[in-house]
Amino acid sequence: METIDLRKQMKELWSPPVGKVTLVTIPAMLYLVVEGVGNPNTSKAFQEAIQALYTAAYTMKFGAKAAGVADWKITPLEALWWSTSGRDLSDADFSVTTPGEMAWEALLMQPSIVTAEMLERARTEAARKKKDIPALAKVRLETWAEGLCVQTMYVGPYAGERATIEMMHTWMAANGYRSRGRHHELYLSDPNRTAPEKLKTILRIPVEKLKG
Numbered sequence: 489m490e491t492i493d494l495r496k497q498m499k500e501l502w503s504p505p506v507g508k509v510t511l512v513t514i515p516a517m518l519y520l521v522v523e524g525v526g527n528p529n530t531s532k533a534f535q536e537a538i539q540a541l542y543t544a545a546y547t548m549k550f551g552a553k554a555a556g557v558a559d560w561k562i563t564p565l566e567a568l569w570w571s572t573s574g575r576d577l578s579d580a581d582f583s584v585t586t587p588g589e590m591a592w593e594a595l596l597m598q599p600s601i602v603t604a605e606m607l608e609r610a611r612t613e614a615a616r617k618k619k620d621i622p623a624l625a626k627v628r629l630e631t632w633a634e635g636l637c638v639q640t641m642y643v644g645p646y647a648g649e650r651a652t653i654e655m656m657h658t659w660m661a662a663n664g665y666r667s668r669g670r671h672h673e674l675y676l677s678d679p680n681r682t683a684p685e686k687l688k689t690i691l692r693i694p695v696e697k698l699k700g
Contacts, residue, residue, distance in 0.1 A: 503641075507641070512638075518630075551610070567672075568671065673691060675689055676689065
């Protein structure tokens, strides 16, 4: 059985250069999603969302493999961030908004083989095993086309992203683009196993070309 590897299939989306802004177009993809509000460092909600996403993802993966349907590699965690006021985050908004004022969506990209029925079976399986996963009921499956974006690879602690985000917006202004969506991060490193200064995070911002 061939193993589906979305990162390998779409390598250009997962391997931007460090400190250099590039343009990419993200096609319509399937995601597991949990939405919430608050500080990811101090509240339980974000950690519970991560637990629920990975429980659903691995339960579906192992079930599909055991049934001889398909096998795939689990992709890294992603998250969208925006202000609780409803505004999309510009460079200035992002730098002054405190984590407690942030709204977020935690995401895991899925292969097209995944279905809503598989997700429901994963919930049932977790319940059967009496696993305590509070956010599992909040996991939803949705298709999302992010479209044209700028992105770069950031290496370092999450708290140090501001200068790189501002660099991205400077590039956008100089090249005739403006942001049109939510700040997007893709976490390539495990913070529990990686020193803060070595964490790799893709920073991505949806954009549109200015007219004139």
